[in-house]
Amino acid sequence: MKRHLPLILLILAVIVVQLLTRWTDTAFYLTPLTMTGYYSLVIVGLCLLMGYAGQISLGHAGFFAIGGYLSAMLTTKDLMPLKETLLLGLCDKLGLLVQGQDMLGVASLQMQPWAACGFAILATIIVAYAIGIPVLKLKGHYLAMATLGFGIIVYRLALAFPLFGEADGISGVPGFPLLPGLAVSGDFNSRVSNYYLAWGMVALVMWLLVNLIHSRVGRALRAIHGAEGATNAMGVDTARYKLNTFVISAVLASIAGIFLTHYNGGIGPSEAGIMKSVRYVAIVAIGGMANLWGALVMGAVLNIMSLRGMFGSYDDAVFGGILIVIMLFAPQGLLGISLSATFKRIFRRGE
Amino acid sequence: MTLELFSQYLLAGITYGIIYAIVGIGFNIIYNTTGIINFAQGEFVMLGGMISISLYQWLPLPLAIGAAVILVMLIGALVEILFIRWLDRPSVLRMIIITIGISILIREAALHVWGEGVRSLPYFVGNEITTVPVLGARVSPQVLWVIGVCTVMVLGLSLFFKYTLQGKKMQACASNRVAATLCGISTKNMVTLSFMLSAGIGALAGCVMSPITYTQYDVGTGLAIKGFTVAILGGLGSSMAAVAAGLLLGIIESFSVSVVPLAFQDAISISLLLAILFLRPHGLFGNKDAADLKEF
Numbered sequence: 001m002k003r004h005l006p007l008i009l010l011i012l013a014v015i016v017v018q019l020l021t022r023w024t025d026t027a028f029y030l031t032p033l034t035m036t037g038y039y040s041l042v043i044v045g046l047c048l049l050m051g052y053a054g055q056i057s058l059g060h061a062g063f064f065a066i067g068g069y070l071s072a073m074l075t076t077k078d079l080m081p082l083k084e085t086l087l088l089g090l091c092d093k094l095g096l097l098v099q100g101q102d103m104l105g106v107a108s109l110q111m112q113p114w115a116a117c118g119f120a121i122l123a124t125i126i127v128a129y130a131i132g133i134p135v136l137k138l139k140g141h142y143l144a145m146a147t148l149g150f151g152i153i154v155y156r157l158a159l160a161f162p163l164f165g166e167a168d169g170i171s172g173v174p175g176f177p178l179l180p181g182l183a184v185s186g187d188f189n190s191r192v193s194n195y196y197l198a199w200g201m202v203a204l205v206m207w208l209l210v211n212l213i214h215s216r217v218g219r220a221l222r223a224i225h226g227a228e229g230a231t232n233a234m235g236v237d238t239a240r241y242k243l244n245t246f247v248i249s250a251v252l253a254s255i256a257g258i259f260l261t262h263y264n265g266g267i268g269p270s271e272a273g274i275m276k277s278v279r280y281v282a283i284v285a286i287g288g289m290a291n292l293w294g295a296l297v298m299g300a301v302l303n304i305m306s307l308r309g310m311f312g313s314y315d316d317a318v319f320g321g322i323l324i325v326i327m328l329f330a331p332q333g334l335l336g337i338s339l340s341a342t343f344k345r346i347f348r349r350g351e
Numbered sequence: 352m353t354l355e356l357f358s359q360y361l362l363a364g365i366t367y368g369i370i371y372a373i374v375g376i377g378f379n380i381i382y383n384t385t386g387i388i389n390f391a392q393g394e395f396v397m398l399g400g401m402i403s404i405s406l407y408q409w410l411p412l413p414l415a416i417g418a419a420v421i422l423v424m425l426i427g428a429l430v431e432i433l434f435i436r437w438l439d440r441p442s443v444l445r446m447i448i449i450t451i452g453i454s455i456l457i458r459e460a461a462l463h464v465w466g467e468g469v470r471s472l473p474y475f476v477g478n479e480i481t482t483v484p485v486l487g488a489r490v491s492p493q494v495l496w497v498i499g500v501c502t503v504m505v506l507g508l509s510l511f512f513k514y515t516l517q518g519k520k521m522q523a524c525a526s527n528r529v530a531a532t533l534c535g536i537s538t539k540n541m542v543t544l545s546f547m548l549s550a551g552i553g554a555l556a557g558c559v560m561s562p563i564t565y566t567q568y569d570v571g572t573g574l575a576i577k578g579f580t581v582a583i584l585g586g587l588g589s590s591m592a593a594v595a596a597g598l599l600l601g602i603i604e605s606f607s608v609s610v611v612p613l614a615f616q617d618a619i620s621i622s623l624l625l626a627i628l629f630l631r632p633h634g635l636f637g638n639k640d641a642a643d644l645k646e647f
Contacts, residue, residue, distance in 0.1 A: 054444075056444055056447065058451075134625075134628075134629040135625075135628075135629075137629075138628055138632065139443075140443040140444070140447070141388040141443065141447060142583070142628055142632060144388075144447045145388075145576070145579050145583075145624070145628070146624070146625055146628050148576070149576065149621040149624050149625055150625070152576065152617065152618075152621055153618050153621050153622070156614065156615070156617050156618045157618070159614065160612070160614040160615060160618075274572060275455075278451055278455065281448065281451075282448075282452075285448055313463075314459065314463075316455055316458075316459050317455065317456060317459035317460070317463075319455070320451075320452045320453075320454075320455025320456045320459060321452070321456060323448055323449075323451065323452035323455070324434065324449055324452035324453065324456065327445050327448045327449045327452065328434065328438070328449065331442075331445050
């Protein structure tokens with residue numbers, strides 16, 4: 001029960017915030033709140049990887065971009081020239097493609113959002129395994145640089161291919177009809193349902209992750225973080241655990257990318273940039289590394305402030321500054337500064 | 352490929368390669384004394400270029416460059432004193448995040464001071480269209496300046512480490528910090544010195560390359576990745592190997608242009624970095640057994 005208390009609090013908070021925006025007539029807050037929800041998926045996934053398995057990733061914006069860009073490209077760009085290829089022919093037979101018309105009335109061909117979503121996640125899993133197997137053998141600086149390099153390659157590829165819109169990114173991405181009457185889209189009238197959808201996903205993922213870290217897997221991960229060699233000697237297949245955690249967090253980032261792209265109706269290369277990856281790492285660090293709830297709370301607060309433009313043109317500088325200050329003075333995270341311990345220290349001094 | 356084209360590519364490769372080598376040596380100097388990879392290394396190069404361009408408005412070129420190098424050395428020392436000196440045995444993850452934070456702050460500060468525009472120093476000799484024939488190719492005299500200055504720096508550094516007391520002290524710290532402390536060497540001061548030294552060589556490289564490569568507030572990250580690739584390629588900690596690796600990377604990059612589009616140039620060097628990390632993390636010239644003992 002105690003384990004699920006924060007989850008219940010989260011759900012209550014989500015409902016209360018929605019009601020508050022309704023009563024105070026500030027429904028415009030729902031848009032940044034929804035986007036924050038999707039970013040939170042990336043953050044808790046990265047928190048699992050960094051805090052629990054102890055592996056840094058400076059390339060998570062890359063996975064976010066793989067999800068977002070692939071699903072945007074498949075559902076928006078005209079696939080007609082590729083129609084004869086084997087893969088698309090197969091998709092056509094399975095009924096995964098939709099015929100449409102572009103603005104000039106020329107027939108165009110796109111993929112169903114569900115199918116595109118599936119492809120994007122599948123691609124993420126393949127890439128995550130392909131990258132993860134060699135990368136996770138590395139440690140420390142090497143791991144940081146290798147993941148950073150992966151992120152830069154994704155960014156460069158997004159900029160280099162006309163299919164991904166080069167510097168403009170992809171816009172005009174259609175909504176993603178999940179269920180009848182429920183679509184992921186930036187449509188004004190479905191603001192509330194999208195808000196609940198985003199945060200419902202966050203709650204679901206949190207529930208899964210909390211259960212995961214309290215299971216055998218979670219204990220193994222924490223042991224890896226503490227002493228990898230010793231864990232290995234105890235008979236835990238450390239390489240497999242690290243790899244699977246990496247893939248899970250990559251898929252979470254990818255799902256966030258897919259949904260946020262459909263919600264925003266587009267994606268640009270800045271989503272794949274290094275600064276985004278660094279920002280995710282910063283938020284996990286502020287939340288206290290091995291603290292899923294801390295990462296979620298700090299991520300929500302900072303992302304909303306950032307999306308509302310409170311930091312102005314100092315946006316990146318604020319995250320850089322926070323990163324340094326937290327790592328210098330409170331490497332256990334902002335919420336890791338135990339209040340009770342602080343009080344005790346003050347009282348002891350008074351004696 | 353004709354001989355002219357070949358030597359043209361070769362010289363371009365050497366020019367970029369020696370700059371990468373300087374950044375790689377900067378990584379190595381700090382890594383040797385601290386065990387830290389300083390992710391803000393590329394920012395020193397950017398700062399060198401930017402500050403010298405600003406100072407050039409008031410000072411003659413050699414003085415502007417000299418002043419810029421000294422200022423960046425002071426910034427390097429300041430960074431070390433403010434953020435690194437007083438930490439007690441920080442974990443690698445913590446240091447990575449701190450130096451990334453430092454690089455973001457320097458970059459954002461540069462953005463607010465100098466804006467997004469592309470700037471450059473004037474050519475040291477002649478102008479944009481002056482060329483000198485070398486091996487059948489025609490190159491700007493600035494290319495020779497870059498190669499010359501960087502070569503002098505590399506030679507100077509190796510003499511410094513071999514023959515001066517300070518250099519020997521730094522080498523002592525690199526090989527065994529505890530033993531160096533027992534011999535009466537202030538390891539903390541050596542760390543500050545290593546930050547100043549690598550900031551200084553980065554800044555000087557930033558100045559001489561500015562006329563041909565231009566300087567913008569965000570050039571640091573790309574250079575840091577290339578420099579790191581070079582440091583790893585040569586084997587982390589070895590400066591002379593970094594020079595060989597730098598030239599190799601520069602030449603591979605410049606010849607890759609004739610095969611793949613320019614947009615993929617970065618992707619090539621990063622793929623090379625990944626390949627090296629996966630296959631030979633101790634570097635082309637490094638020793639595997641020695642690398643296994645090091646703490647990453």
